Amino acid sequence: MDRPLSLQHYKAGMLLSGAGDALGYRNQLWEYNESGPEIHKELQELGGLKNITAELPDWPVSDDTVLHLATAEGLATGVSQLKPGSEGGYRVAYNPDGTGCGAAMRSMCIGLRYPRPEQLSSLVAVAVETGRMTHPHPTGFLGAVASALFTAYAVQRRPMASWGVGLVKEACPVALEFVKSRGCAVEECVRDWGYFSEKWQWYLDLRGLASGTGPAIWPDQYGPAERDEAYKSFSLSGWAGRSGHDAPMIALDALLGAGSDWEELMSRAGFHGGDSDSTAVIACCCWGLLYGLEGVPQGNHKNLEYRDRLENSAEELYRLSH
Template sequence: MDSPATLEHYKAGMLLSGAGDSTGFKRELNYSGPDIHEAKKQLGGLKNITVKLPDWSVSDDTDLHLATAEALATGKKGEELLQEVALHYVEGMKDMTGREPGGSTIMGASMLKPGTEGGYRIPYNPESGGCGAAMRTMFIGLSPATLEHYKAGMLLSGAGDAIGFKWEFNYSGPDIHEAVKQLGGLKNITVKLPDWSVSDDTVLHLATAEALATGKKGEELLQEVAFRYVEGMKDMTGREPGGSTIMGASMLKPGTEGGYRIPYNPRSGGCGAAMRTMCIGLRYPRPEQLSSLVAVAVETGRMTHPHPTGFLGGLASALFTAYAVQRRPITEWGLGLVKEACPAAKEFVKTAGYAVEETERDWGYFTEKWEWYLELRGLSSGTGPVVWPDPYGPAERDKAYESFSWSGWGGSSGHDAPMIALDALLGAGSNWEELMNRVAFHGGDSDSTAVIACCCWGLLYGTEGVPPGNYSNLEYRDRLENSAEELYKLSH
């Protein structure tokens, strides 16, 4: 797999765009490819071309690409940014001697009036179909995950948990939507104690995150996680932990050899691992770290959920946040899970040599259900377009989530909690309220589906458009944001 774009890649992208411009510019007005190839040969081939002044200047393309980039680099947004870009284009046109700008560019830029209202707009021009816009906008697509995205991911996962938890045991999406309306809508919900506490999901997500934040590795890390799960179970009053979590954690013996493993449990396919592993993707976000992500997700997952449906759910949540950091298209996430991460996990289970036979025996359900879901949504090849039922409101979603589920309670298993999270992320885009409608206000295990989706959403979109009341006074806000900072430092 390719590594994600680093600072060096950003620098290479900008630098080589200029180099390509300059090299291509030499031949811009020669209309024969074979002639240009012959001319290149005369120069001793591409490897012999030393791009420098005065013979190899950049053209208008780089001049205006730089204008766009330098305007974006001011950090301005909205109208202010557009004014800044317009100003840079006007200025850029003063640096065009020998650079051959196109006709629409010359005419358009001459009509810009940056600094005046709407001065970044020009009259419609039916002749402006040239490549002058395409040549200068490459930098706009690059907005990598920052520390703020990490903090938003951890914080909003807790907010989603607290909001979803309110209705964890209400089995009707339409009823929950009505209840939210009675409260004045999502924007009116102020999440704080005592009415809006986080559930077991966030307590144990924090346990995972704070263990990872120690920077420990290998067995030492697993002992640390086990220790914090045991500690976390002391903070469960009113938080409704699941049965496998209670039982599994009670069997952990951190500090003793192998004390982070419990006996195989064929009934541990619940979502208890999936709800607490998102931070693993924040610790190991890069494609080349997949094997670490897999090892830590599998081993921490089976501390309470040794059934593959349980711990592969933990793998899915960790993988999806890593994909969010990578800016991998959401339409590919499910395919990556089934085709890349699950096979790696299967190999890892063999190598680790623990409960291999039982795990392989029970393996099939998780991947079969995921393949079924990807087919249903038209995502089997990872490209879409996503196929949606019509209509797909609260009542229809309850039915759909039930069909994803193992026993009728959507999101309560390892496979369908991340599945509902993904379904909601695909459908909501950057709209927080729509995300919550789909992932927190449904008749299934709403806190666990929300804790996963909201972590991914924060990593993608930050806190933009989220009513501050939804998270400002959230229980454990400091711990969530602090662990985000530590995980960012360890991973960047």
């Protein structure tokens, strides 16, 4: 990294990940609303994003932020307690259904702890091992690798059009070698490995990003209704953002389309008919690292639940990464 990112950007990344979560969640009302156009209609009835003060009791963060905080604070204070008594005691049995986005939604902070290109192997190792504690299927734990990698890329100021290629061509092969080296459920992981990379390659082809250069190719019409259909096509089973591969995929799609516009980012990443808080928590962390708090209405974050803990963990991760 030629120019270290400022502490304020680290704080913005952690804080806005929580803000995006709370806004996309809307105390379960929007997380489980399967219509993006309906969510946008309700948003306008509230007076738009600028009119929302994300604070308790109406706008709590979800489990996404609670788990992201737990991961961040664990990274900052040491994770020796994750080995209860026996070698490998922190591992769970392989589960072919462990494909969800739970590992992806909590792993952005790993990229803040290991942000440098030369730290890729450490980033991958921590993302894989913490990810498969709950999501032992590659589609699940590689989501953790994706979220961590994208925040590291944001810190590095790597061109966003190359993020997906970096995931498929650089990080996934490192992850596969790491999994083989650890000797845990290797046969099952290798058997089920292909879907994640193949679906990401499909997405890069769709957006014209397979060479790692932009600009992204967009449909002529790509409003809330069209995005709902597109995001479903990214998904494993029709629930957009529900799985480890497509939560970061929707996040990247939103980042590519929104640029520095916070409202547009939330429109794309946080207000859709899928797992909206999980896609927003990833996208907004990256966005905060890139753009800080500029252009974000104060009400969206100033009274956010766990604000102090989010900012404190950002300070610790910044200190440890420099």
